[in-house]
Amino acid sequence: MNTDPVELAREVLDAHAAWGKTGPGTDECEQASHAFTSAVRRHGYDLARAVLAVSELHRPIRAYDECHDPECRNEHIELEDYWGCDSTVIGWACDECCYDNGNPLECKKHGGDHTGVTADQACSTRAALTKDGQAHS
């Protein structure tokens, strides 16, 4: 069985498009509607699982600047050469695209600078997942 989520999604969308092309109330429409429902039933689970897997990887996390306050009593995130806390939050980043095991990368989208980046702007992959599609045409 084919489990490539891209092809499964295409099959569902194609069935939906074909359904949309039929005249309402016709036999053709009835059949196309069944074909669509059947595609959703067969592929819904795999597609949902794929979406969750991707969104689990590409989740927005807070980006921190370094805390230089020796008196600071916040809980701190300590990495090899880094010390940051809640008062040094500068924006958002993507756990997968912008960091490697907690270490900031020169990510393509932000060039490593996450100052002022909102959670929505943190990751293009996530944005593509949450963008309004043509689901309700």
Ligand SMILES: [Zn+2]
């Ligand atoms: Zn990402």
Ligand SMILES: [Zn+2]
């Ligand atoms: Zn601090």
Ligand SMILES: [Zn+2]
């Ligand atoms: Zn980034």
